[in-house]
Amino acid sequence: MMRDPDGKLETYKEEMEHYIYVLNHFSRNEHWDNTVRWNNSSGVLPYVIKCMLFRYGRGDPLTDIWSYFEKDGWPSYQRAVALVKQLPPQSLDENQRGTPIGLATEESTALEVHFFLALLICMDQSPERLMNHRNWLRVNPPRRFIDVMLKSFIPNHQGSSNYKSSTEQKWWTFPLMNALAHPPEQRSAALAAHMNNWHRLMRPLGWKPNRDPAGDKDGLFCYFAFEVALAVCAYDIDDSSFRDHPHYPRDLVDHYRQHIRHTRDAWRAEGLGAGIELPPPAPPKRVDLAKSKRKNFARWVELACDGYDDALESVLETTGKPRKIQDFFQLLEAL
Secondary structure (H helix, E strand, O other): OOOOOOOOHHHHHHHHHHHHHHHHHHHOOOOOOHHHHHHHHHOHHHHHHHHHHHHHHHOOOHHHHHHHHHHHHHHHHHHHHHHHHHOOHHHOOHHHHOOOOOEEOOHHHHHHHHHHHHHHHHHOOOOHHHHOHHHOEEOOOOOHHHHHHHHHHOOOOOOOOOOOOOHHHHHOHHHHHHHHOOOHHHHHHHHHHHHHOHHHHOHHHOOOOOOOOOOOOOOOOOOOOHHHHHHHHHHOOOOOOOOOOOOOOHHHHHHHHHHOOOOOOOOOOOOOOOOOOOOOOOOOOEOOOOOOOOOHHHHHHHHHOOOEHHHHHHHHHHHOOOOOOOOHHHHHHHO
C-alpha cells in the first residue's frame, strides 16, 4: 500500500528510474576531468536520499529501504568520498577543496535533510553515522532545529549561538519549534494543532487539497512530516491525537520506539529531548487591520479573526473566497 495518499505508482516508477540512471551515470567517472568528478561525487548522497524518499512514498517496507541504504546507497557514497580524496587538490577550486561532499542544508534541501535524519535516528542501530554527521552534513548557516534534534540524540553535540531566519523555517521549523517550546504537558496538543495546519503550510511546496493522481497536471508531492517525527522521537511526545494524519510518518516513529529508543538511546531520560531551554513560543502573527488591503469576504474574515493571520488563512483555506455564503454553518465551524 502506498504511503503517499494521492500517489501514482507510474509516476514513482518514472522518478525512480531517473534517479537510478543518474546515480549510475555518476559512477562512470573515469573519463571526466577532476572538477566534473568532484561535482558528480557531491551529488551521490542527495540522489541516494531521493531514491529512499521515493521508495518511502510508494510504500516500500522500511526494512527494504534500509537494506538498500546499507547495501547499495551508503557504499556508493563511500566510494564517492574515496574518489574525491584521490583528486589532486590543485585541480579543484578553493570551495571544492574545503567542502566535504554530502548533504547541505539549503532552502531547497530541507525535506531531504529532515528525511535522512529521521531515517538514521529511527532505523540505525549504531550512533556512529549520526555522531559523525559533520563528515556528510553541511549546516551553513546554523539551523536551530537541526542543532536541537542532534543534541537530543548526541549528548555532547555543540550547537551554535547565532541563528538567522530563513524562508524554509516558515514552512517547517519555526512553527515546530514553537510547539516544542510549550511545557511538556502541552506539547502533544501543540503538535496536533501544527499537524492540523500542516497541509496549508505545504501549499507553497505543491500540496493541493484535490490532487489528481490519475492525471498528469499535478506533479509528485512526496513530502511527509519527517521533522515532526524527529521531534516526537526526541521528546517522547504522545502522538495518538495526530498519528492518523496521512502525511505523518508514524511507521518510522513506531520502529524507533520498538527497536531504538530503549537500546541505542537508553541513555536519554524520558521526555528530556535536547535537555536545553528553548526560546519561548512566539506570539501569533497579527495583521495591521488599519493597513490591510484585503477586501470583501476576506476582509470580513480578517476582522472576525481580529487580525490573527494563521486563523484567517485557515478559514480561507476551508471556505475559499466566495461572493456569497452558501453554507453559513460551515463558515461558523471554520471560524
